[in-house]
Amino acid sequence: MSTISSPTGHQLPEEAIGVLSADGYIDPTDSAKDFLDDATAIDHERVAEMYRLMANTRRIDQEGVHLQRQGQLVLWTPSLGQEAAQAGAVTALEDRDWIFPTYREHVMARGRGIPDKNVFDFFRGAVHAGWNPNDYNMQPYTVVLAAQVPHAAGFGWGIAQQQRGWTDARRAAEGRVAIACFGDGASTQGGIHEAMVFAASFDAPVVFFVQNNYWAISTPFEVQSKVPLFKRAEGYGFDGFAVDGNDPIATAAVMDRAVDHARRGGGPVLVEAHTYRMGAHTTADDPTKYRTSEEEKQYAQADPMVRTEQYLRRRFDYTDAFFDEVEAQGEQLAASLRENIVDADDTVSLREKFDLVYAEEHSLVATQSAAYDRWMEDEQAS
Ligand SMILES: Cc1ncc(C[n+]2csc(CCOP(=O)(O)OP(=O)(O)O)c2C)c(N)n1
Structure with missing residues (x-):
């Protein structure tokens, strides 16, 4: 597989769309040309919104690890390192669109306004699902790998039926899209293949969003697939894109276009966001058993939070006042979560x-x- 080294040392396929350098300068990859204007036109409000979602989730994510260690949660699945990919994706959606998540989409859950307590109740084993999907247009977290992807394809098929005969203007204003989230490991499940064939056959408005974080527990990506995942789209008859998933504006621009294509009746799109799972797979995992600290240090340079902060400072003159305020908000969220979770006695027997x-x-x-x-x-x- 031909790869390029991004300015961060992050290995990306040569077709990957990337816009920002590790320190927040505009430094596009060769494949980014077609998306550069869209990415750099993303206004400061959206970048700041993405930063806030990412930073608050990272703070709560840390709390998740601590609470599990203190016996308050059964398990926790860190999203550490994958925040920009998820922020780019969730901010590309309208509220009426539906998200079909795995078990790691914490930034997307926050983007949908799902309270932390609801997410954590799932990981306490207190409830079967943390929230009513109809309240947030987000399905419950799904632990059975890829099970949610055929669900998204079926849901997308339903949308396509409902929207038959709609004008372009109506599709743009009211059309809905389903986004199917999955990981590089899940990408080899049979259900994904069926979902992609089905969605293509019926022009279902589904965006297949794979976060390639390079590891499926201890299985590295090079064992998982001999080709970049975005290339599979061609075999199913729709477009596929690879994007630097640690670059929020590149991911947002690619997801905007993918969602718009699906919304207008163009059928499915596959987006492969290249990111890195900086934490353990779950709190039950010890990554030192299968990957080196050199690798972890290398990818730490591609930290999406640092990049987003630097971009806001350099391009939009954001100052400490903003970053301090977001940090204080994160502390407050963490404190109130602890208060609601620690020794809570609302568990269903x-x-x-x-x-x-x-x-x-x-x-x-x-x-x-x-x-x-x-x-x-x-x-x-x-
Ligand atoms: C059908 C099924 N098989 C196996 C598992 C066990 N399992 C849980 S997570 C995981 C790896 C998933 O890796 P990936 O899809 O890359 O997502 P990530 O956890 O890295 O976000 C495996 C094998 C499962 N949950 N479901």
């Missing part, structure tokens, strides 16, 4: 959970429920 699996009684659940009751009786008797 295991007994109650049996009643929440299906709307109607199910024989298998009834059998398990009875076994649980017998086990509890034995426990109490002993």
